[in-house]
Amino acid sequence: EDWTNAQERLKKACDELINSTKDLSEAQLTQKAQGSYNGQPYATAYRRMLHGISDHNTYHAGQIALLRKKTV
Numbered sequence: 001e002d003w004t005n006a007q008e009r010l011k012k013a014c015d016e017l018i019n020s021t022k023d024l025s026e027a028q029l030t031q032k033a034q035g036s037y038n039g040q041p042y043a044t045a046y047r048r049m050l051h052g053i054s055d056h057n058t059y060h061a062g063q064i065a066l067l068r069k070k071t072v
Contacts, residue, residue, distance in 0.1 A: 014057070032046075
């Protein structure tokens, strides 16, 4: 059951990300988000952030696939 809940939560999070970003314009994608990390300010384009999220999720999907392969 925990595995099923985790899958459902992941799918919901991915769907929410897609729905909230699918209609962004080119101008919106090039806008920069301001923030700080460890006290250092930064500005990153939304497009770059979305690429980072995609890379991050792909990496973890690979980890999950390897774990499933070893445990099934």
